[in-house]
Amino acid sequence: MTTPGRGLHGHVLDTLGPAITAGEYPPGSVLRTDELAQRFDVSRSVMREAVRVLESMHLVESRRRVGVTVRPKAEWNVYDPQVIRWRLEGADRPHQLRSLTVLRSAIEPVAAALAAKHATAEQCAELTECALGMVANSRGHKLEEYLVHDVAFHRVILTASGNEMFARLGDVVAEVLAGRTHHEVMFEDPDPAAVTLHVQLAEAVREGDADRAEKLTREITVGALQELDILAP
Amino acid sequence: MTTPGRGLHGHVLDTLGPAITAGEYPPGSVLRTDELAQRFDVSRSVMREAVRVLESMHLVESRRRVGVTVRPKAEWNVYDPQVIRWRLEGADRPHQLRSLTVLRSAIEPVAAALAAKHATAEQCAELTECALGMVANSRGHKLEEYLVHDVAFHRVILTASGNEMFARLGDVVAEVLAGRTHHEVMFEDPDPAAVTLHVQLAEAVREGDADRAEKLTREITVGALQELDILAP
DNA sequence: GGCTCTTGAATTCGTCGTACCTAATGGGTT
Protein backbone atom coordinates (compact mmCIF):
# COMPACT_ATOMS: atom_id res chain seq x y z
CA MET A 1 0.00 0.00 0.00
CA THR A 2 2.50 2.62 1.12
CA THR A 3 5.88 1.24 0.08
CA PRO A 4 5.40 -2.14 -1.56
CA GLY A 5 8.45 -4.32 -1.78
CA ARG A 6 11.35 -1.90 -1.61
CA GLY A 7 14.02 -4.39 -2.34
CA LEU A 8 14.24 -8.13 -1.93
CA HIS A 9 13.81 -8.05 1.81
CA GLY A 10 10.58 -6.12 1.26
CA HIS A 11 9.26 -8.78 -1.05
CA VAL A 12 9.98 -11.45 1.52
CA LEU A 13 8.12 -9.45 4.16
CA ASP A 14 5.15 -8.94 1.87
CA THR A 15 4.80 -12.70 1.69
CA LEU A 16 5.86 -13.84 5.15
CA GLY A 17 4.11 -11.06 7.06
CA PRO A 18 0.61 -11.76 5.75
CA ALA A 19 1.20 -15.50 6.11
CA ILE A 20 2.10 -15.18 9.78
CA THR A 21 -0.62 -12.68 10.66
CA ALA A 22 -3.12 -14.86 8.84
CA GLY A 23 -2.25 -17.65 11.22
CA GLU A 24 -0.72 -19.95 8.60
CA TYR A 25 2.05 -20.61 11.08
CA PRO A 26 0.47 -21.31 14.47
CA PRO A 27 2.13 -19.81 17.55
CA GLY A 28 5.17 -21.85 18.45
CA SER A 29 5.83 -22.88 14.87
CA VAL A 30 9.51 -23.00 14.10
CA LEU A 31 10.98 -21.59 10.92
CA ARG A 32 14.62 -21.81 9.98
CA THR A 33 16.44 -18.93 8.38
CA ASP A 34 18.30 -21.03 5.84
CA GLU A 35 15.21 -22.91 4.80
CA LEU A 36 13.29 -19.65 4.32
CA ALA A 37 16.19 -18.14 2.40
CA GLN A 38 16.10 -21.11 0.08
CA ARG A 39 12.32 -20.98 -0.30
CA PHE A 40 12.35 -17.30 -1.24
CA ASP A 41 15.52 -17.69 -3.27
CA VAL A 42 17.38 -14.95 -1.44
CA SER A 43 20.63 -14.87 0.46
CA ARG A 44 20.77 -15.50 4.17
CA SER A 45 21.68 -11.84 4.74
CA VAL A 46 18.43 -10.68 3.17
CA MET A 47 16.41 -13.26 5.05
CA ARG A 48 18.04 -12.27 8.30
CA GLU A 49 17.08 -8.64 7.75
CA ALA A 50 13.50 -9.68 7.10
CA VAL A 51 13.47 -11.79 10.26
CA ARG A 52 14.82 -8.84 12.24
CA VAL A 53 11.91 -6.72 11.08
CA LEU A 54 9.38 -9.42 11.95
CA GLU A 55 11.09 -9.68 15.30
CA SER A 56 10.76 -5.95 15.91
CA MET A 57 7.04 -6.35 15.28
CA HIS A 58 7.00 -9.09 17.89
CA LEU A 59 5.59 -11.49 15.34
CA VAL A 60 8.47 -13.92 15.79
CA GLU A 61 11.34 -14.58 18.13
CA SER A 62 14.76 -15.74 17.03
CA ARG A 63 16.70 -18.05 19.32
CA ARG A 64 19.94 -19.91 18.86
CA ARG A 65 19.90 -23.60 18.25
CA VAL A 66 16.11 -23.40 17.91
CA GLY A 67 15.18 -21.21 15.00
CA VAL A 68 12.63 -18.50 14.39
CA THR A 69 9.51 -19.21 16.41
CA VAL A 70 6.14 -17.57 15.80
CA ARG A 71 4.90 -15.66 18.83
CA PRO A 72 1.31 -15.88 20.09
CA LYS A 73 -1.08 -13.33 18.63
CA ALA A 74 -1.44 -11.60 21.99
CA GLU A 75 2.16 -10.41 21.79
CA TRP A 76 2.06 -8.91 18.30
CA ASN A 77 2.54 -5.17 17.85
CA VAL A 78 -0.99 -4.75 16.57
CA TYR A 79 -0.57 -0.98 16.27
CA ASP A 80 2.15 -1.33 13.67
CA PRO A 81 0.58 0.05 10.48
CA GLN A 82 2.24 -2.69 8.51
CA VAL A 83 0.76 -5.38 10.73
CA ILE A 84 -2.65 -3.74 10.51
CA ARG A 85 -2.43 -3.72 6.73
CA TRP A 86 -1.36 -7.37 6.60
CA ARG A 87 -4.23 -8.38 8.81
CA LEU A 88 -6.70 -6.36 6.79
CA GLU A 89 -5.49 -8.19 3.69
CA GLY A 90 -6.10 -11.62 5.12
CA ALA A 91 -8.84 -13.74 6.57
CA ASP A 92 -8.63 -11.78 9.79
CA ARG A 93 -10.11 -8.78 8.05
CA PRO A 94 -13.61 -8.67 9.59
CA HIS A 95 -12.30 -9.16 13.10
CA GLN A 96 -9.58 -6.57 12.63
CA LEU A 97 -12.06 -4.09 11.20
CA ARG A 98 -14.24 -4.47 14.28
CA SER A 99 -11.36 -4.00 16.67
CA LEU A 100 -10.29 -0.87 14.88
CA THR A 101 -13.80 0.54 14.74
CA VAL A 102 -14.15 0.12 18.50
CA LEU A 103 -10.80 1.85 18.86
CA ARG A 104 -12.09 4.71 16.73
CA SER A 105 -15.18 5.00 18.90
CA ALA A 106 -12.96 5.53 21.91
CA ILE A 107 -10.43 7.90 20.38
CA GLU A 108 -12.29 10.15 18.00
CA PRO A 109 -14.75 11.75 20.42
CA VAL A 110 -11.92 12.78 22.72
CA ALA A 111 -9.86 13.93 19.74
CA ALA A 112 -12.77 16.02 18.49
CA ALA A 113 -13.17 17.69 21.88
CA LEU A 114 -9.49 18.56 21.89
CA ALA A 115 -9.68 19.73 18.29
CA ALA A 116 -12.46 22.14 19.24
CA LYS A 117 -10.05 23.67 21.74
CA HIS A 118 -6.89 23.66 19.68
CA ALA A 119 -7.80 23.78 16.01
CA THR A 120 -6.23 26.64 14.04
CA ALA A 121 -8.24 28.79 11.68
CA GLU A 122 -6.66 26.92 8.80
CA GLN A 123 -7.71 23.58 10.19
CA CYS A 124 -11.25 24.84 10.73
CA ALA A 125 -11.35 25.93 7.12
CA GLU A 126 -10.05 22.56 5.95
CA LEU A 127 -12.68 20.86 8.04
CA THR A 128 -15.49 22.87 6.55
CA GLU A 129 -14.13 22.24 3.09
CA CYS A 130 -14.07 18.49 3.70
CA ALA A 131 -17.59 18.55 5.08
CA LEU A 132 -18.77 20.40 1.99
CA GLY A 133 -17.02 17.85 -0.19
CA MET A 134 -18.86 15.10 1.64
CA VAL A 135 -22.18 16.82 1.11
CA ALA A 136 -21.44 17.35 -2.57
CA ASN A 137 -20.69 13.65 -3.09
CA SER A 138 -23.29 12.18 -0.78
CA ARG A 139 -25.70 11.41 -3.60
CA GLY A 140 -25.34 9.74 -6.94
CA HIS A 141 -23.06 6.84 -6.15
CA LYS A 142 -19.95 8.97 -5.92
CA LEU A 143 -18.61 6.78 -3.16
CA GLU A 144 -14.94 7.22 -4.03
CA GLU A 145 -15.10 10.99 -3.96
CA TYR A 146 -17.08 10.84 -0.75
CA LEU A 147 -14.47 8.58 0.80
CA VAL A 148 -11.65 10.97 0.00
CA HIS A 149 -13.33 13.81 1.81
CA ASP A 150 -14.44 11.59 4.68
CA VAL A 151 -10.88 10.40 5.26
CA ALA A 152 -9.51 13.91 5.01
CA PHE A 153 -12.11 15.14 7.47
CA HIS A 154 -11.19 12.63 10.15
CA ARG A 155 -7.49 13.17 9.54
CA VAL A 156 -7.89 16.88 10.22
CA ILE A 157 -9.80 16.20 13.43
CA LEU A 158 -7.13 13.80 14.67
CA THR A 159 -4.30 16.14 13.74
CA ALA A 160 -6.01 19.22 15.16
CA SER A 161 -6.36 17.48 18.50
CA GLY A 162 -2.73 18.38 19.06
CA ASN A 163 -2.00 14.92 20.44
CA GLU A 164 0.60 13.05 18.44
CA MET A 165 -0.79 9.66 19.45
CA PHE A 166 -4.18 10.60 18.07
CA ALA A 167 -2.69 12.14 14.97
CA ARG A 168 -0.92 8.92 14.07
CA LEU A 169 -4.22 7.08 13.98
CA GLY A 170 -5.09 8.93 10.79
CA ASP A 171 -3.80 6.07 8.69
CA VAL A 172 -5.78 3.55 10.69
CA VAL A 173 -9.00 5.50 10.27
CA ALA A 174 -8.25 5.82 6.58
CA GLU A 175 -7.89 2.04 6.30
CA VAL A 176 -11.13 1.45 8.18
CA LEU A 177 -13.13 3.92 6.11
CA ALA A 178 -11.63 2.60 2.89
CA GLY A 179 -12.36 -0.94 3.98
CA ARG A 180 -15.96 -0.05 4.67
CA THR A 181 -16.42 1.49 1.25
CA HIS A 182 -14.57 -1.16 -0.70
CA HIS A 183 -15.36 -4.46 0.93
CA GLU A 184 -18.01 -4.28 3.59
CA VAL A 185 -21.32 -2.58 3.92
CA MET A 186 -22.10 0.64 2.10
CA PHE A 187 -23.25 -0.35 -1.35
CA GLU A 188 -25.45 2.68 -1.71
CA ASP A 189 -25.14 6.36 -0.89
CA PRO A 190 -23.99 7.20 2.64
CA ASP A 191 -26.49 7.82 5.38
CA PRO A 192 -27.67 11.45 5.09
CA ALA A 193 -27.76 11.68 8.88
CA ALA A 194 -24.04 10.88 9.03
CA VAL A 195 -23.29 13.58 6.50
CA THR A 196 -25.23 16.09 8.54
CA LEU A 197 -23.34 15.07 11.66
CA HIS A 198 -20.05 15.81 9.95
CA VAL A 199 -21.23 19.26 8.90
CA GLN A 200 -22.39 19.99 12.42
CA LEU A 201 -19.11 18.69 13.81
CA ALA A 202 -17.17 21.08 11.61
CA GLU A 203 -19.39 23.82 12.99
CA ALA A 204 -18.85 22.82 16.58
CA VAL A 205 -15.08 22.72 16.18
CA ARG A 206 -15.10 26.10 14.49
CA GLU A 207 -17.08 27.52 17.40
CA GLY A 208 -14.79 25.89 19.94
CA ASP A 209 -17.66 23.92 21.46
CA ALA A 210 -15.74 20.93 22.81
CA ASP A 211 -18.70 19.32 24.48
CA ARG A 212 -20.86 19.42 21.38
CA ALA A 213 -17.98 18.23 19.20
CA GLU A 214 -17.48 15.23 21.45
CA LYS A 215 -21.16 14.30 21.48
CA LEU A 216 -21.49 14.66 17.71
CA THR A 217 -18.44 12.48 17.15
CA ARG A 218 -19.85 9.91 19.52
CA GLU A 219 -22.97 9.79 17.35
CA ILE A 220 -20.83 9.33 14.26
CA THR A 221 -18.86 6.47 15.77
CA VAL A 222 -22.01 4.85 17.13
CA GLY A 223 -23.21 4.77 13.55
CA ALA A 224 -19.98 3.10 12.48
CA LEU A 225 -20.35 0.50 15.20
CA GLN A 226 -23.95 -0.21 14.21
CA GLU A 227 -22.95 -0.75 10.61
CA LEU A 228 -20.79 -3.62 11.82
CA ASP A 229 -23.49 -4.90 14.18
CA ILE A 230 -21.22 -4.38 17.14
CA LEU A 231 -23.76 -2.57 19.26
CA ALA A 232 -26.58 -4.60 20.65
CA PRO A 233 -29.91 -3.04 19.67
CA MET B 1 13.13 -3.26 29.79
CA THR B 2 11.72 -6.26 27.96
CA THR B 3 14.67 -7.60 26.02
CA PRO B 4 17.68 -5.36 26.45
CA GLY B 5 20.46 -5.82 23.94
CA ARG B 6 19.93 -9.32 22.62
CA GLY B 7 22.99 -9.47 20.48
CA LEU B 8 25.16 -6.82 18.92
CA HIS B 9 22.41 -5.42 16.77
CA GLY B 10 20.36 -4.95 19.93
CA HIS B 11 23.10 -2.94 21.55
CA VAL B 12 23.31 -0.69 18.51
CA LEU B 13 19.57 -0.12 18.65
CA ASP B 14 19.68 0.67 22.35
CA THR B 15 22.06 3.50 21.52
CA LEU B 16 20.83 4.72 18.16
CA GLY B 17 17.12 4.45 18.94
CA PRO B 18 17.15 6.75 21.97
CA ALA B 19 19.48 9.14 20.17
CA ILE B 20 17.13 9.49 17.23
CA THR B 21 13.92 9.71 19.25
CA ALA B 22 15.61 12.27 21.49
CA GLY B 23 16.08 14.45 18.44
CA GLU B 24 19.87 14.30 18.44
CA TYR B 25 19.66 13.77 14.71
CA PRO B 26 17.19 16.34 13.32
CA PRO B 27 14.80 15.19 10.59
CA GLY B 28 16.62 15.02 7.31
CA SER B 29 19.95 14.20 8.94
CA VAL B 30 21.93 11.73 6.91
CA LEU B 31 23.76 8.80 8.45
CA ARG B 32 25.86 6.35 6.52
CA THR B 33 25.80 2.65 7.21
CA ASP B 34 29.55 2.18 7.01
CA GLU B 35 30.28 5.15 9.21
CA LEU B 36 27.82 3.89 11.83
CA ALA B 37 29.27 0.39 11.63
CA GLN B 38 32.69 1.86 12.32
CA ARG B 39 31.43 4.04 15.15
CA PHE B 40 29.75 1.12 16.91
CA ASP B 41 32.57 -1.24 16.01
CA VAL B 42 30.32 -3.80 14.38
CA SER B 43 30.20 -5.32 10.94
CA ARG B 44 28.13 -3.83 8.18
CA SER B 45 25.80 -6.87 8.35
CA VAL B 46 24.89 -6.08 11.94
CA MET B 47 24.48 -2.39 11.24
CA ARG B 48 22.25 -3.13 8.27
CA GLU B 49 19.98 -5.25 10.44
CA ALA B 50 19.73 -2.44 12.98
CA VAL B 51 18.92 0.04 10.23
CA ARG B 52 16.21 -2.28 8.92
CA VAL B 53 14.58 -2.30 12.34
CA LEU B 54 14.74 1.48 12.64
CA GLU B 55 13.28 1.64 9.16
CA SER B 56 10.38 -0.62 10.14
CA MET B 57 9.66 1.83 12.96
CA HIS B 58 9.61 4.62 10.38
CA LEU B 59 12.33 6.41 12.31
CA VAL B 60 14.65 6.45 9.29
CA GLU B 61 14.56 5.84 5.58
CA SER B 62 17.35 4.19 3.64
CA ARG B 63 18.00 5.32 0.09
CA ARG B 64 20.72 4.48 -2.37
CA ARG B 65 23.47 6.91 -3.02
CA VAL B 66 22.08 9.05 -0.16
CA GLY B 67 22.32 7.14 3.07
CA VAL B 68 20.05 6.65 6.04
CA THR B 69 17.96 9.76 6.55
CA VAL B 70 16.06 10.51 9.74
CA ARG B 71 12.35 10.91 9.15
CA PRO B 72 10.28 13.72 10.68
CA LYS B 73 8.76 12.96 14.05
CA ALA B 74 5.25 13.02 12.61
CA GLU B 75 5.99 9.83 10.68
CA TRP B 76 7.36 7.74 13.53
CA ASN B 77 5.50 4.65 14.67
CA VAL B 78 4.77 6.18 18.05
CA TYR B 79 2.74 3.17 19.15
CA ASP B 80 5.74 0.88 18.93
CA PRO B 81 6.47 -0.11 22.54
CA GLN B 82 10.17 0.16 21.87
CA VAL B 83 9.80 3.71 20.55
CA ILE B 84 7.65 4.62 23.54
CA ARG B 85 10.28 3.29 25.89
CA TRP B 86 13.05 5.15 24.13
CA ARG B 87 11.14 8.39 24.29
CA LEU B 88 10.31 7.88 27.94
CA GLU B 89 14.02 7.44 28.60
CA GLY B 90 14.98 10.70 26.98
CA ALA B 91 14.34 14.40 27.22
CA ASP B 92 10.99 13.90 25.56
CA ARG B 93 9.72 12.15 28.66
CA PRO B 94 7.30 14.77 30.02
CA HIS B 95 5.74 15.39 26.65
CA GLN B 96 5.43 11.68 25.94
CA LEU B 97 3.90 11.06 29.35
CA ARG B 98 1.23 13.69 28.66
CA SER B 99 0.39 12.26 25.25
CA LEU B 100 0.01 8.81 26.71
CA THR B 101 -2.10 9.99 29.61
CA VAL B 102 -4.49 11.70 27.22
CA LEU B 103 -4.60 8.47 25.24
CA ARG B 104 -5.45 6.60 28.43
CA SER B 105 -8.25 9.03 29.18
CA ALA B 106 -9.80 8.19 25.84
CA ILE B 107 -9.32 4.43 25.88
CA GLU B 108 -9.84 3.27 29.43
CA PRO B 109 -13.41 4.46 30.00
CA VAL B 110 -14.56 2.66 26.87
CA ALA B 111 -12.52 -0.38 27.81
CA ALA B 112 -14.07 -0.41 31.27
CA ALA B 113 -17.57 -0.27 29.82
CA LEU B 114 -16.76 -3.23 27.58
CA ALA B 115 -15.14 -5.05 30.48
CA ALA B 116 -18.34 -4.69 32.48
CA LYS B 117 -20.10 -6.53 29.68
CA HIS B 118 -17.52 -9.17 28.89
CA ALA B 119 -15.45 -9.83 32.00
CA THR B 120 -15.34 -13.44 33.14
CA ALA B 121 -15.88 -14.43 36.76
CA GLU B 122 -12.14 -15.01 37.01
CA GLN B 123 -11.35 -11.54 35.75
CA CYS B 124 -13.84 -10.01 38.19
CA ALA B 125 -12.12 -11.85 41.00
CA GLU B 126 -8.70 -10.66 39.85
CA LEU B 127 -10.01 -7.14 39.67
CA THR B 128 -11.33 -7.25 43.22
CA GLU B 129 -8.08 -8.73 44.40
CA CYS B 130 -6.10 -5.94 42.78
CA ALA B 131 -8.37 -3.30 44.26
CA LEU B 132 -7.91 -4.81 47.69
CA GLY B 133 -4.17 -4.82 47.16
CA MET B 134 -4.33 -1.13 46.30
CA VAL B 135 -6.29 -0.40 49.46
CA ALA B 136 -3.86 -2.40 51.57
CA ASN B 137 -0.90 -0.44 50.24
CA SER B 138 -2.50 2.98 50.01
CA ARG B 139 -0.98 4.19 53.28
CA GLY B 140 2.47 4.10 54.77
CA HIS B 141 4.63 4.93 51.75
CA LYS B 142 4.29 1.51 50.19
CA LEU B 143 4.31 3.07 46.74
CA GLU B 144 5.96 0.16 44.98
CA GLU B 145 3.49 -2.40 46.22
CA TYR B 146 0.66 -0.02 45.39
CA LEU B 147 2.01 0.40 41.86
CA VAL B 148 2.09 -3.33 41.24
CA HIS B 149 -1.56 -3.71 42.06
CA ASP B 150 -2.52 -0.54 40.21
CA VAL B 151 -0.83 -1.77 37.04
CA ALA B 152 -2.38 -5.21 37.38
CA PHE B 153 -5.79 -3.64 37.88
CA HIS B 154 -5.67 -1.64 34.69
CA ARG B 155 -4.23 -4.56 32.76
CA VAL B 156 -7.19 -6.71 33.75
CA ILE B 157 -9.64 -4.01 32.69
CA LEU B 158 -7.97 -3.62 29.30
CA THR B 159 -7.77 -7.36 28.74
CA ALA B 160 -11.32 -8.00 29.92
CA SER B 161 -12.60 -5.50 27.38
CA GLY B 162 -12.21 -8.27 24.84
CA ASN B 163 -10.68 -5.86 22.33
CA GLU B 164 -7.16 -6.81 21.31
CA MET B 165 -6.21 -3.22 20.52
CA PHE B 166 -7.14 -2.17 24.02
CA ALA B 167 -5.46 -5.18 25.57
CA ARG B 168 -2.15 -4.30 23.94
CA LEU B 169 -2.15 -0.93 25.67
CA GLY B 170 -1.51 -2.68 28.96
CA ASP B 171 2.23 -2.14 28.58
CA VAL B 172 1.73 1.52 27.81
CA VAL B 173 -0.42 2.06 30.89
CA ALA B 174 2.16 0.20 32.93
CA GLU B 175 4.88 2.55 31.69
CA VAL B 176 2.78 5.61 32.46
CA LEU B 177 1.88 4.48 35.96
CA ALA B 178 5.45 3.45 36.68
CA GLY B 179 6.70 6.76 35.33
CA ARG B 180 4.32 8.64 37.58
CA THR B 181 5.48 6.77 40.66
CA HIS B 182 9.17 6.85 39.89
CA HIS B 183 9.87 10.20 38.28
CA GLU B 184 6.98 12.59 38.36
CA VAL B 185 4.45 13.59 40.92
CA MET B 186 3.34 11.26 43.69
CA PHE B 187 5.89 11.60 46.43
CA GLU B 188 3.39 10.76 49.10
CA ASP B 189 0.61 8.22 49.49
CA PRO B 190 -1.89 8.00 46.64
CA ASP B 191 -5.08 10.03 46.71
CA PRO B 192 -7.63 8.12 48.84
CA ALA B 193 -10.37 9.20 46.45
CA ALA B 194 -8.57 7.46 43.58
CA VAL B 195 -8.31 4.27 45.60
CA THR B 196 -12.02 4.36 46.35
CA LEU B 197 -12.77 4.86 42.67
CA HIS B 198 -10.86 1.70 41.82
CA VAL B 199 -12.76 -0.29 44.40
CA GLN B 200 -16.05 1.02 43.06
CA LEU B 201 -14.96 0.27 39.50
CA ALA B 202 -14.25 -3.33 40.40
CA GLU B 203 -17.76 -3.42 41.86
CA ALA B 204 -19.36 -1.92 38.78
CA VAL B 205 -17.62 -4.38 36.48
CA ARG B 206 -18.62 -7.28 38.68
CA GLU B 207 -22.22 -6.12 38.52
CA GLY B 208 -22.06 -5.63 34.77
CA ASP B 209 -22.90 -1.94 35.07
CA ALA B 210 -21.21 -0.64 31.94
CA ASP B 211 -22.41 2.92 32.32
CA ARG B 212 -21.17 3.24 35.88
CA ALA B 213 -17.89 1.56 35.01
CA GLU B 214 -17.32 4.07 32.23
CA LYS B 215 -18.11 7.07 34.43
CA LEU B 216 -15.91 5.85 37.26
CA THR B 217 -13.01 5.28 34.89
CA ARG B 218 -13.52 8.72 33.46
CA GLU B 219 -13.13 10.11 36.97
CA ILE B 220 -9.95 8.12 37.44
CA THR B 221 -8.43 9.35 34.20
CA VAL B 222 -9.48 12.92 34.93
CA GLY B 223 -7.47 12.61 38.09
CA ALA B 224 -4.48 11.41 36.10
CA LEU B 225 -4.81 14.34 33.72
CA GLN B 226 -5.04 16.81 36.59
CA GLU B 227 -1.88 15.42 38.14
CA LEU B 228 -0.07 16.46 34.98
CA ASP B 229 -1.85 19.82 34.81
CA ILE B 230 -3.34 18.93 31.48
CA LEU B 231 -6.85 19.99 32.34
CA ALA B 232 -7.37 23.73 32.37
CA PRO B 233 -9.13 24.95 35.56
C1' DG C 1 26.92 34.38 -23.24
C1' DG C 2 23.75 31.94 -20.74
C1' DC C 3 20.74 28.12 -20.65
C1' DT C 4 19.21 23.28 -21.02
C1' DC C 5 20.09 18.60 -21.93
C1' DT C 6 23.01 14.67 -21.99
C1' DT C 7 26.47 11.84 -20.42
C1' DG C 8 29.40 9.77 -17.27
C1' DA C 9 31.84 9.19 -12.95
C1' DA C 10 31.43 8.81 -8.05
C1' DT C 11 29.09 7.15 -4.17
C1' DT C 12 26.26 4.49 -1.16
C1' DC C 13 23.07 1.10 -0.43
C1' DG C 14 21.67 -3.78 -2.02
C1' DT C 15 22.82 -8.54 -2.50
C1' DC C 16 25.56 -12.53 -2.28
C1' DG C 17 28.66 -16.22 -0.50
C1' DT C 18 31.80 -17.99 2.70
C1' DA C 19 33.99 -18.73 6.80
C1' DC C 20 34.08 -18.97 11.61
C1' DC C 21 32.17 -18.10 16.31
C1' DT C 22 28.69 -18.85 19.90
C1' DA C 23 25.41 -20.90 22.56
C1' DA C 24 21.54 -23.84 23.45
C1' DT C 25 19.95 -28.53 23.06
C1' DG C 26 19.75 -33.37 23.42
C1' DG C 27 21.74 -37.57 24.00
C1' DG C 28 25.21 -40.41 25.79
C1' DT C 29 28.38 -41.44 29.60
C1' DT C 30 29.74 -41.91 34.28
Added chain:
DNA sequence: AACCCATTAGGTACGACGAATTCAAGAGCC
Protein backbone atom coordinates in the same frame (compact mmCIF):
# COMPACT_ATOMS: atom_id res chain seq x y z
C1' DA D 1 20.74 -38.11 38.55
C1' DA D 2 24.47 -35.32 37.28
C1' DC D 3 27.73 -34.30 33.92
C1' DC D 4 29.92 -33.80 29.46
C1' DC D 5 30.25 -33.31 24.60
C1' DA D 6 28.77 -33.36 19.79
C1' DT D 7 25.32 -31.36 16.99
C1' DT D 8 22.85 -27.59 15.23
C1' DA D 9 21.06 -23.15 13.97
C1' DG D 10 21.55 -18.53 14.64
C1' DG D 11 25.28 -14.52 15.24
C1' DT D 12 29.12 -12.04 13.30
C1' DA D 13 32.65 -10.72 10.10
C1' DC D 14 34.64 -9.81 5.66
C1' DG D 15 35.07 -9.23 0.81
C1' DA D 16 33.23 -8.74 -3.65
C1' DC D 17 30.15 -7.28 -7.07
C1' DG D 18 25.76 -5.06 -8.79
C1' DA D 19 22.53 -1.30 -9.10
C1' DA D 20 20.59 3.00 -8.68
C1' DT D 21 20.77 7.80 -7.90
C1' DT D 22 23.09 12.10 -7.44
C1' DC D 23 26.00 15.61 -9.15
C1' DA D 24 28.92 17.81 -12.19
C1' DA D 25 31.21 18.46 -16.41
C1' DG D 26 30.65 19.11 -21.13
C1' DA D 27 28.08 19.40 -25.56
C1' DG D 28 24.48 21.47 -27.92
C1' DC D 29 21.09 25.10 -28.49
C1' DC D 30 18.63 29.52 -28.15
